[in-house]
Amino acid sequence: MDVSKAEIASQLVPVLGDQRDSAGDIERFAESLFEKHSSSVRVHWGLSQSDINLPLQPIVWYRLGYQCMDPSIRLGQTLDFAVGDYYLQDSGSMLALAACEADRPIEVEAPRRLICDLCAAPGGKATALLESIGDGFLLANEPIKSRVAPLAFNLARTGSNRYAISSMDPERLAHQLGGIFDLVVVDAPCSGQALLSKGKQTLSSITIAQVEHSAARARRILQSAFMLLRPGGQLVFSTCTFAERENEAQIDWLIDEFPAIPDPVDRLSPYQSAPRRRSHENSPENACCYRLWPHRDRCAGSFAASVRSDVDVPSVGSFRERKSKGKRRKQKQGTDIELPEAVATMIEAKELRIEEGEVNLWAWPADAPSWVEAISISGPELAYRTGRTWKPSHHLARRRDLQFVDSLEVDEADAWRYLRGESIRCETNGWRVVCHRGRGLGWIKASGGVGKNHLPPAARF
Numbered sequence: 001m002d003v004s005k006a007e008i009a010s011q012l013v014p015v016l017g018d019q020r021d022s023a024g025d026i027e028r029f030a031e032s033l034f035e036k037h038s039s040s041v042r043v044h045w046g047l048s049q050s051d052i053n054l055p056l057q058p059i060v061w062y063r064l065g066y067q068c069m070d071p072s073i074r075l076g077q078t079l080d081f082a083v084g085d086y087y088l089q090d091s092g093s094m095l096a097l098a099a100c101e102a103d104r105p106i107e108v109e110a111p112r113r114l115i116c117d118l119c120a121a122p123g124g125k126a127t128a129l130l131e132s133i134g135d136g137f138l139l140a141n142e143p144i145k146s147r148v149a150p151l152a153f154n155l156a157r158t159g160s161n162r163y164a165i166s167s168m169d170p171e172r173l174a175h176q177l178g179g180i181f182d183l184v185v186v187d188a189p190c191s192g193q194a195l196l197s198k199g200k201q202t203l204s205s206i207t208i209a210q211v212e213h214s215a216a217r218a219r220r221i222l223q224s225a226f227m228l229l230r231p232g233g234q235l236v237f238s239t240c241t242f243a244e245r246e247n248e249a250q251i252d253w254l255i256d257e258f259p260a261i262p263d264p265v266d267r268l269s270p271y272q273s274a275p276r277r278r279s280h281e282n283s284p285e286n287a288c289c290y291r292l293w294p295h296r297d298r299c300a301g302s303f304a305a306s307v308r309s310d311v312d313v314p315s316v317g318s319f320r321e322r323k324s325k326g327k328r329r330k331q332k333q334g335t336d337i338e339l340p341e342a343v344a345t346m347i348e349a350k351e352l353r354i355e356e357g358e359v360n361l362w363a364w365p366a367d368a369p370s371w372v373e374a375i376s377i378s379g380p381e382l383a384y385r386t387g388r389t390w391k392p393s394h395h396l397a398r399r400r401d402l403q404f405v406d407s408l409e410v411d412e413a414d415a416w417r418y419l420r421g422e423s424i425r426c427e428t429n430g431w432r433v434v435c436h437r438g439r440g441l442g443w444i445k446a447s448g449g450v451g452k453n454h455l456p457p458a459a460r461f
């Protein structure tokens with residue numbers, strides 16, 4: 001039986017709490033929850049609208065975000081997308097990125113930032129944070145193991161190696177790495193009311209029971225997130241839901257229970273949430289919460305907030321350099337593994353920390369944090385093993401900081417052939433990175449004039 005707009009609206013009123021008035025016409029809001037919005041993209045850090053061959057219109061709250069004005073274009077099926085020049089991302093997700101200032105130019109001599117994305121898969125926010133990290137380092141954590149592969153794939157698309165991937169419960173992570181991060185991002189699992197428009201959520205998301213359940217889980221994550229911060233560090237919290245209990249109320253709780261200070265983001269002031277009636281009379285004004293509404297902002301909607309840990313209070317967590325138990329993997333000098341010549345030459349001039357897993361070889365920059373090998377389950381992959389042979393990793397072909405030796409630059413027609421998984425012509429033998437407009441697409445192994453396609457199935461079109 002269809003639930004009427006009026007019924008949904010009446011269910012939404014208690015869920016919205018003090019945000020009810022900002023929602024305006026509640027029936028219009030209820031209706032907009034099911035409306036589709038134009039697709040949006042986020043361009044690779046350092047590129048702009050003119051670098052992308054699409055009819056784009058800027059998104060006001062995020063410098064690298066654009067809405068595509070032609071709904072007939074399949075945004076995930078273009079060469080610009082294939083080479084990694086843009087990502088598909090809902091413009092609502094860019095509110096949290098704006099709170100992190102991930103679109104700001106990297107300043108020369110800016111302090112190196114250590115960032116943790118605590119709920120990272122599939123990497124929409126982590127990829128943006130990584131592209132803007134400069135000399136810093138990102139830890140992308142995703143506790144659900146089956147979601148790590150798409151996260152790793154997307155992080156590789158950035159072309160950077162300044163990241164590690166862990167898969168830990170936030171509490172355990174906070175016990176190991178407490179008190180060290182400059183920025184922790186919690187894009188929490190939530191009731192997901194903004195996903196109704198994409199058909200990825202059901203009406204159970206607007207029930208009080210679902211909201212309470214999600215809020216309790218997010219509180220546990222937030223507590224650990226706060227422990228991960230250094231004194232003065234920033235915590236950005238976001239959701240894709242409208243329930244006040246899952247949004248503004250969580251921030252009030254942090255401010256009341258922890259040495260957390262509201263950290264207003266000036267550029268987001270047009271999107272500020274309505275002030276809440278606070279339970280504690282002396283509670284500081286909570287002016288650090290922001291919302292996008294589907295019927296106002298032409299996107300699915302989202303919530304983001306920013307707080308800082310009090311610089312004068314010692315951090316709640318404390319970093320302990322622990323000897324990891326048992327399963328530490330071998331650290332390599334890189335010389336005792338027979339790598340394909342193309343890989344060995346590419347990494348020759350770089351100082352790397354190479355580590356060998358069961359069938360993978362990862363290479364972190366020499367200045368990566370000391371704990372990286374102990375806690376990560378994946379990272380910038382250099383090579384992988386089938387039997388006794390090491391093959392070059394797809395991730396390596398995507399790197400933007402390496403010189404591809406003897407790469408094969410192809411035209412548009414051959415780029416498409418390659419992306420479909422076909423062999424292409426190559427006159428020189430051996431492993432070669434296939435490039436289009438100077439961007440690495442993946443590997444071929446050539447012999448006798450034919451380059452055999454080694455593009456992983458997930459990257460094929």
Ligand SMILES: C[S@@+](CC[C@H](N)C(=O)[O-])C[C@H]1O[C@@H](n2cnc3c(N)ncnc32)[C@H](O)[C@@H]1O
Nearest residue numbers: 118119120121122123124125144187188189221
């Ligand atoms: C909203 S999604 C994150 C989306 C991601 N930040 C992005 O921008 O692509 C929430 C993520 O939190 C993960 N998650 C679930 N339970 C968690 C927990 N207890 N602690 C941390 N993350 C959790 C989910 O598996 C999911 O990948």
